[in-house]
Amino acid sequence: MSACATASQQADPPSTSFTPTSSAASSASPITVPGLSTSVSESPTPSPTPEPSTSTPEPAPETTSVVDAPDDDYTPPVEQPTPLEPVQTQDPATQAPAPAPSGGGRVVVIDPGHNGANGANPDVINALVDAGFGETKPCNTTGTSTNDGYTEHQFNWGVATKLQAILQARGYDVRMTRTSDDGVGPCVNKRAAFGNDANADAVISIHGDGDDASARGFYVMTAERAPAGAAMAAQSESLASTVRDALVNDGLSPSNHLGSGGLWKRSDLAGLNLSTRPTVMIEMGNMRNSADAALMSSSAGQQQYAQGIADGVSAYLGAG
Numbered sequence: 001m002s003a004c005a006t007a008s009q010q011a012d013p014p015s016t017s018f019t020p021t022s023s024a025a026s027s028a029s030p031i032t033v034p035g036l037s038t039s040v041s042e043s044p045t046p047s048p049t050p051e052p053s054t055s056t057p058e059p060a061p062e063t064t065s066v067v068d069a070p071d072d073d074y075t076p077p078v079e080q081p082t083p084l085e086p087v088q089t090q091d092p093a094t095q096a097p098a099p100a101p102s103g104g105g106r107v108v109v110i111d112p113g114h115n116g117a118n119g120a121n122p123d124v125i126n127a128l129v130d131a132g133f134g135e136t137k138p139c140n141t142t143g144t145s146t147n148d149g150y151t152e153h154q155f156n157w158g159v160a161t162k163l164q165a166i167l168q169a170r171g172y173d174v175r176m177t178r179t180s181d182d183g184v185g186p187c188v189n190k191r192a193a194f195g196n197d198a199n200a201d202a203v204i205s206i207h208g209d210g211d212d213a214s215a216r217g218f219y220v221m222t223a224e225r226a227p228a229g230a231a232m233a234a235q236s237e238s239l240a241s242t243v244r245d246a247l248v249n250d251g252l253s254p255s256n257h258l259g260s261g262g263l264w265k266r267s268d269l270a271g272l273n274l275s276t277r278p279t280v281m282i283e284m285g286n287m288r289n290s291a292d293a294a295l296m297s298s299s300a301g302q303q304q305y306a307q308g309i310a311d312g313v314s315a316y317l318g319a320g
């Protein structure tokens with residue numbers, strides 16, 4: 001099996017626009033040569049009113065004339081600015097500690113956990129599906145919520161869409177396992193297959209936890225049973241620790257309750273047990289903890305989570 005996916009060429013690298021500095025032209029001092037009276041730096045003044053040039057103007061028909069007045073055709077002489085230092089626009093999404101701003105079209109699959117209509121469709125989401133290693137699990141679940149009723153599927157969707165925007169701006173080919181927050185599913189086995197079929201360079205599954213009120217912080221999970229062999233498991237673990245480090249760098253705290261140092265290997269999660277690509281599942285915080293709930297319910301908090309994950313993905317893929 002291939003341990004290293006070939007970067008896809010289909011996505012364009014992020015474009016950088018080139019804007020010559022306007023000061024470049026004015027920085028060149030005109031040279032006055034005695035005896036030479038003609039200044040070449042002055043543009044000849046174009047005639048402001050283009051003339052119909054020939055013959056007698058006729059009364060213009062009101063709507064049917066196909067002969068354009070030449071207003072748009074006149075190109076005034078352009079002074080060529082001296083190319084000094086190009087000014088490159090900086091994409092706002094790549095500011096700050098973006099470790100590897102060029103995704104090179106590599107595929108990142110984002111899996112926002114659960115879905116908005118799961119709760120209304122128990123017959124669908126309770127159906128048992130393949131969970132890997134000969135086991136079965138329900139197709140999907142509803143997820144948790146804060147004490148104020150802000151749902152996990154909303155949180156997951158908010159972080160996922162923000163993460164998508166950041167990674168796309170960095171040149172990654174980003175694909176989502178679901179494309180709205182008001183549908184049902186997909187089932188966990190379909191979500192895993194989505195990343196496998198995409199030959200994803202990294203798969204990020206986003207969740208929020210519902211734990212004891214005193215528990216706080218995130219943890220990044222990987223499969224304990226190595227469904228695609230030791231080499232792929234090592235890649236997942238590298239992805240996990242790199243994302244953990246980036247989340248910490250971006251101001252978020254590892255869980256004080258579960259896992260160790262923000263990492264946790266699990267044997268019971270179908271999304272991990274069925275994945276053959278570098279995959280992590282992240283519980284971003286505990287929705288039953290008041291401080292985490294406040295952060296997770298806010299757009300700014302979700303942006304902070306997305307930024308941390310994006311920086312981790314960039315660092316991981318940049319090193320690969």
Ligand SMILES: [Zn+2]
Pocket residue numbers: 113114143144152206207208
């Ligand atoms: Zn969840």
